[in-house]
Amino acid sequence: MPELPEVETVARGLDQRIRGDVIESVWLTDKPQLYRKQKPAEIAATLEGAKVAGVRRVAKHVVFDLDKPKSEHAQWIVHLGMTGNLLVVDPQRELKKHTHVIAKLKSGRELRFVDPRRFGKLSLHTGFEGPGTEPLTIGVEDFVELFRGRKLAIKAALLNQSLLHGVGNIYADEALFRAGIRPTRRAGTLKREELKKLRAGLIRVLNEAIAAGGTSINDYRDAEGAEGLFEIKLRAYGRTGEPCLRCKTPIKRIVVGGRSTHYCPRCQR
DNA sequence: ACTATGTCCTGCGAGC
């Protein structure tokens, strides 16, 4: 599932490959779930003829900064959802099932968006910022302030994109493991020192994952559609029943905020 | 203003 490190990897890969290229024509699916803000016709009209000034990540979104005389500062925003993939391929390449976007590039290649589960979203923006704060640059004071007075479980708070950008189910579990904090703790009850540890653990695991090119568990592919790269060693997520890497106690699985949650009942209090 | 829960969607693995 694409979280911050995976989206970062995808965006960097795309920036490297298509920056400066021009979108000559676009085909967009009419599946309505992909569109919340604009209709496909409007998106297509904006994309066609636009030069890709750059590709970057904001929150869990891939942002294409477009350079186009008639719509200045236009941005194409792609959310990968659970299973979204952005591929840059030769036009001869076999068309995958669930392809929702085909953009023909001046260089002769095609940018394609494939998303079987259709949790992804396509939209247009200008000056896109996202609803919350980027975890890699937030300071300790602001981090502590995010959770003050909140009654929901810290795990659920970490997943809230209006607070922190880009943390999903995997890295939430991993950050809490590294910080030794039980996912069910009410966010507002965490001590300043605990939140400092949580911030440090989160930043560490996110940076490790970015350095490894994303954790490729299920549906994630990099910008070239290649399987895998490296995988970081997960210490909690998906390790139900397996021994804690620190104390050997079996990792427990519970549900928090409607999401599967993994933790060590001994190390995380 | 918060928080909790249901919903969308397909592929895959478990179980029979």
Next chain:
DNA sequence: TGCTCGCAGGACATAG
């Protein structure tokens, strides 16, 4: 072998 069923979860809608 082939089928059904349940689960996976990001973000939003809705309810409390």
